[in-house]
Amino acid sequence: MPASDIVGRARGRVPTGLLLVAPPVALVCWMIIWPIFSAIARTLWLPDPEGGRQLSVATYTFFFTDSYSLNNLAITLWTTGVCAAFLLPICLSIALYLRFADGKLAAYVQGLAIFPMFVPSIILSYALIRVLGPNGTVDLLLNSVGLPKINTPYLTPWGPVIGLVWDNIPITVLILLSGLGAVSDQSIEAARDVGANRRSVFWHIILPRITNSILVAISFTVLGIFSAFTLPYVLGPAAPEMMGPFMQRTFRDLNDPTTAITQAVITFCFCIAFGIFYVRSVAKNRKA
Amino acid sequence: MDRPRTDWTGIAFATALTLLIVFPLLVVATWAFTNVWRYPSVIPQEFGLRYWHAVLGRADVWTSITTSLTLATVVTLISAAICLPAAYAFARLEFPGRNILFFSFLAGHAFPKFGLLVAIAGIFLNLGLIGTFWGVVLIQLVGTLLFMIWIPVAAFQSVDRRMEESARDVGASPLRVFWSITLPQAGPTIAAALLLSFVGTFYETEGAWLIGAPQVRTLPVLMISFINNQPVIQFGAVLSVLLWVPSFIALLFARRVIGSGSFARGFGG
Numbered sequence: 155m156p157a158s159d160i161v162g163r164a165r166g167r168v169p170t171g172l173l174l175v176a177p178p179v180a181l182v183c184w185m186i187i188w189p190i191f192s193a194i195a196r197t198l199w200l201p202d203p204e205g206g207r208q209l210s211v212a213t214y215t216f217f218f219t220d221s222y223s224l225n226n227l228a229i230t231l232w233t234t235g236v237c238a239a240f241l242l243p244i245c246l247s248i249a250l251y252l253r254f255a256d257g258k259l260a261a262y263v264q265g266l267a268i269f270p271m272f273v274p275s276i277i278l279s280y281a282l283i284r285v286l287g288p289n290g291t292v293d294l295l296l297n298s299v300g301l302p303k304i305n306t307p308y309l310t311p312w313g314p315v316i317g318l319v320w321d322n323i324p325i326t327v328l329i330l331l332s333g334l335g336a337v338s339d340q341s342i343e344a345a346r347d348v349g350a351n352r353r354s355v356f357w358h359i360i361l362p363r364i365t366n367s368i369l370v371a372i373s374f375t376v377l378g379i380f381s382a383f384t385l386p387y388v389l390g391p392a393a394p395e396m397m398g399p400f401m402q403r404t405f406r407d408l409n410d411p412t413t414a415i416t417q418a419v420i421t422f423c424f425c426i427a428f429g430i431f432y433v434r435s436v437a438k439n440r441k442a
Numbered sequence: 443m444d445r446p447r448t449d450w451t452g453i454a455f456a457t458a459l460t461l462l463i464v465f466p467l468l469v470v471a472t473w474a475f476t477n478v479w480r481y482p483s484v485i486p487q488e489f490g491l492r493y494w495h496a497v498l499g500r501a502d503v504w505t506s507i508t509t510s511l512t513l514a515t516v517v518t519l520i521s522a523a524i525c526l527p528a529a530y531a532f533a534r535l536e537f538p539g540r541n542i543l544f545f546s547f548l549a550g551h552a553f554p555k556f557g558l559l560v561a562i563a564g565i566f567l568n569l570g571l572i573g574t575f576w577g578v579v580l581i582q583l584v585g586t587l588l589f590m591i592w593i594p595v596a597a598f599q600s601v602d603r604r605m606e607e608s609a610r611d612v613g614a615s616p617l618r619v620f621w622s623i624t625l626p627q628a629g630p631t632i633a634a635a636l637l638l639s640f641v642g643t644f645y646e647t648e649g650a651w652l653i654g655a656p657q658v659r660t661l662p663v664l665m666i667s668f669i670n671n672q673p674v675i676q677f678g679a680v681l682s683v684l685l686w687v688p689s690f691i692a693l694l695f696a697r698r699v700i701g702s703g704s705f706a707r708g709f710g711g
Contacts, residue, residue, distance in 0.1 A: 171537030177524040178587050179543050185562055185584045186550045193561040251451055259452040266459040272693040273467065274645040276662045277682045280669055281466035284473060284679070289481045291469050297482045320463070381554030383648045384662075388669050398556040402652055405560055415564045418557035429552035437545050440592070 190422070197416045213416040225394040227420070229311060233386070233396060234379045237318045241326050241375055242368070244319070249330035250360075253337070271324040275317070279388040282317055283308055313389030314396065318379050326371045333367025334360070366435070373432035381421050397421050473679035493676035503681070506664040513575070513650075513660060514643040517582045521639050525590035526632065532591065533598035544595075547588045559652050566653060573657040581649035586639040593638075597631035598624070634695065641692040661685055 197214070199207040217223045248267050252260055270278070285291045287308040296303060307313045337360050345359050383398035390396060395403070397417060405414035422429075472486065473479065474493070479486035497503055531537070532544050550558060562581060563572065571577030601624050609619045647662040655663050665685060668678045 169535070169537040171531040171535035171540065174531035174535070175528040175537075175543055178528050178591060179546060181524070181584060182546050182549060182587065185565075185580065186558065189558070189561040189565050190553070192565060196564065248455060251455055255449065255452055257449070257452075259449055259456055263452060263455045263459060266456070266463050269463055272689045272696075274647075274662065274685065274689060276645075276647055276665045276669075277467075277470070277686055280665070280678050280682050281470045283669065284469050284675070285466045294482060294484055298484045377551075377554050381556035383556045383651070384666070388666060398648075401556060401560045405563060405652065406655075411564050411567055414560050418560040421554045421557040425554045425557075426552075429554075433548045433552040436548060436551070440545075 193415045193419050197412060197419055200412070213412060214420070216413075217416055217420060222394070223400075223417070226397060226400045229394040230380060230397045230421075231424075233311060233314055233318070234376055236315050237322070237379050238372055238375055240315070240319045241322055242372070245323060245326040245330055245371070246368075248323075248327050249334055250356075252327075252331055253334040267327045268324045270320055275321050275384045276388070278320060279317055279385055282313070282320075282389060286313075286316070308389060309391050311391060313391075314382070314386040317385035317389050318382055321385065322375055322378060326375060329371040329374065330364065330367055333364035333370075337363045370432060370435045373428040373435075376428045377425055377432060380425050470679050470682050473675055474683045476676060476679075479675075493674075493680050497677055497680040497684070502659070502664060503684075506659050506661045507684075509659060510644055510661040513578060513582065513658075514640045517579055517586060517643045518636055518640045520579070521583055521586040521590045522636060525587060526594055529591050529594035530598055533595045544591075547591055550584065551588065556648055556652075559649055563652055572653060573655075575654075575658055578650050578654040578658050578660075581653050582643045582646050585646060585649070586642065590635055590639055593635040594628065594632050597628035597635075600631075601627045637692060637695055641688050644688050 198209060198211065200210045200212060202208045202210075245267075248263065252264050252267075255263075273281075283290070286304070286306055288303075288306050290306070290308075293303045293306075307316055341359055342355055345355050350358070381398050381401075382396065383402060386396040387399040387402070390399070397420075401414050401417045401421075404410050404417060475489055475491065476486040477490035477492045478488040532540065559581065562584075566572050566577050566581075571580065605627075606619050606623050609623050610616075614622070644660075645662060647660075647666070650658065650660045650663050651666065654660070659667075661681070662685065665678065665681055668681055672678060
């Protein structure tokens with residue numbers, strides 16, 4: 155029956171639509187909204203000796219005075235920053251090339267740039283260990299031409315950086331490419347006609363039009379990398395460790411959920427601006 | 443007619459990406475079909491399938507394969523059961539709060555994922571769901587909600603309403619219209635969403651590791667323990683190739699979808 159009939163008949167009761175969307179919405183409330191509020195509440199209202207709970211910032215004070223926690227936070231910020239600094243120029247140049255090239259070679263480049271999307275990060279970690287790890291393929295090849303072995307990035311902070319950059323190339327390229335789609339050929343030709351060179355076309359015509367896409371790409375990357383788990387856990391050093399492995403170890407191995415949740419709330423605070431911006435852009439796009 | 447210029451930029455990108463993206467994966471594939479490869483030989487001393495027999499003879503590998511397939515199937519079915527009716531409602535019905543509820547599925551994406559998982563695990567701890575199959579199902583189910591609703595909504599919206607109305611005019615029942623008109627048109631897109639949900643769940647590692655391990659061991663979780671504790675290189679290599687199969691199937695299906703701009707727009711691009 156047409157939608158209007160259903161809504162009309164259901165007047166006075168709960169509309170059918172609400173009933174149909176209730177289960178997934180309830181799941182979002184229970185498994186996303188509630189855990190976030192609960193996390194904030196249980197790290198601020200700590201159990202006191204009398205068996206009740208009282209307002210306290212003790213777990214946060216501990217985090218920000220404990221040098222081990224602070225080192226982990228620092229390495230996380232460092233990794234996120236370095237990854238973004240590598241990703242942006244690499245992906246922007248790939249996207250710019252793809253925007254203005256066509257033919258078989260461009261299709262091949264695009265296919266390769268998107269391909270990592272279809273390689274689960276766990277396989278990627280394994281491949282990087284085999285290639286860059288001790289006695290890996292790079293060592294083999296260097297050795298065969300009589301050169302010394304490399305200083306392997308495996309189990310150093312550079313291990314996760316290489317893995318995370320690799321892993322994030324496809325989505326960054328796609329987001330930037332979609333932004334470049336909004337730059338019209340006419341505006342570029344017009345600028346060229348009045349004598350603008352490549353550099354000034356990029357700075358004055360292209361860049362202002364894709365600023366938003368660049369910000370979206372950065373937000374998405376920051377959200378993904380800041381609490382990345384698998385790649386840092388497998389490729390990174392044991393100490394200092396990134397926030398993802400740190401939270402996991404505190405929660406499961408040290409069996410200290412309150413401290414782990416405190417660390418989670420701290421990651422929320424560091425990413426909140428990027429999160430809100432990202433979600434707003436997705437929502438805006440969907441509406442259009 | 444002027445000859446096309448040589449595309450040096452393209453050649454540079456193609457070479458660099460082949461070296462950085464294809465080469466590491468080829469190394470793993472080579473290891474998987476190698477019986478003996480001792481340092482410092484550049485090529486393996488002996489190719490063969492010895493380690494395939496060894497890996498497929500391990501009980502923990504089969505348990506993980508079964509666990510992963512069961513989990514992915516259960517999560518996809520539950521997700522379809524609760525999300526598809528909801529998607530239909532979002533696409534076709536009017537009800538109070540429709541917009542805000544539609545965008546509520548974005549909530550999880552405003553937070554760094556692993557932090558959110560830890561917050562959820564805090565709730566699961568009190569409910570005794572840590573280390574259980576259903577705990578992992580729940581955490582992976584939440585991960586499928588956004589695209590299992592948003593993609594089918596787009597599919598239902600693109601169905602030609604006039605065809606449905608004319609079928610009604612010639613006396614078809616609402617169920618018949620849904621079955622014969624709506625579903626065939628929305629079907630392919632919905633199938634893509636189901637495939638995405640299955641493959642995404644199959645590879646979901648972080649929730650499975652945080653909530654399920656060591657009692658519930660999916661294939662990616664087993665792979666992590668192989669990387670950390672297994673000295674025989676080929677075991678990990680063979681498991682990597684096995685692990686890649688669902689992704690390869692998804693790759694074949696997704697080639698067309700991803701090239702189009704609408705896919706990137708879904709990520710906010």
